[in-house]
């Protein structure tokens with residue numbers, strides 16, 4: 457595809473960390489975005505599961521405008537109202553009691569692991585190890601790279617910080633076996649997002665939570681991707697009959713304004729003043745966006761809509777799986793879905809859909825992920841499925 461001047465400049469200016477698609481986006485509204493030539497796309501990437509209320513949702517834009525004119529940043533040396541209102545909303549609508557606000561998912565996980573280390577030092581004789589899962593994704597700092605159970609992210613940076621043990625996902629026995637006197641916590645995604653949209657067995661989290669309780673180690677859930685309505689409930693744990701001791705959030709929480717949060721049960725409120733902190737974390741501007749997002753999500757039962765539209769979408773993807781050869785699996789929950797192909801065709805499928813006005817995410821060479829805004833309707837799904845079906849039809853015609 458022809459590269460425009462922005463893409464040429466990008467090639468010159470940036471460290472080469474992203475394999476971008478040759479598309480320069482300039483505007484968004486709802487589930488639609490427009491490129492620099494004015495072409496419209498239906499966006500089923502959603503800023504990587506971030507734009508939960510769609511692009512530029514009016515309630516969030518209004519909250520940002522108002523807050524930007526009022527107060528943007530003060531430092532946490534002072535009390536500010538938007539962060540308190542946000543924390544109140546998060547506590548009211550989750551099983552957790554206390555909140556720490558930061559600026560990204562990785563940072564939320566870092567803080568959660570620091571809290572687990574405090575717990576280990578105070579109550580478990582200095583236990584410090586956190587058990588995480590293979591194919592997990594917890595972020596990009598050195599520690600979260602160590603926590604992430606994927607060697608491709610780790611090998612370029614060894615030696616990594618210690619204190620993480622990686623075990624098979626969806627295998628409670630593996631966690632029981634890996635638990636030692638050094639273990640202070642288990643940290644899992646309720647559904648692995650980046651690792652392939654891997655949905656564990658129905659009882660997995662329950663079994664792990666039970667084990668953690670028995671051993672008095674912390675049960676931590678990374679809900680950075682699954683939280684904030686994505687899987688059809690406000691938080692994914694609600695569908696798994698468990699309550700995490702600590703939960704991390706980020707992605708969808710503030711509709712695209714950078715934010716992270718970790719929440720803890722009252723009895724794990726173990727930091728004292730100065731033991732953790734953040735310059736930007738909890739600033740009024742970010743918190744106004746997050747509050748507006750969460751308020752809208754709750755008041756309009758967006759998780760209920762996700763549940764309904766997600767089931768419809770899954771059914772339609774399964775129909776395509778029946779209809780075409782070479783589709784091995786359709787999986788996920790709510791609007792965190794994936795289609796796995798038997799061959800490495802994800803890039804071609806993504807590019808062909810792009811051409812027809814649908815944005816999709818290549819998760820692996822053979823996996824396409826669907827993480828659209830949570831406000832999409834059945835009609836948007838029909839449009840996306842129509843394009844995908846057309847692309848798959850053309851591919852199968854070419855093959856025969």
Ligand SMILES: *Cc1c(COP(=O)(O)O)cnc(C)c1O
Pocket residue numbers: 560561562563565593594595596645649650678679680681682706707
């Ligand atoms: C995206 C993601 C992260 C990292 O979040 P950043 O905001 O990119 O730092 C961590 N955990 C999970 C499950 C994620 O999906």
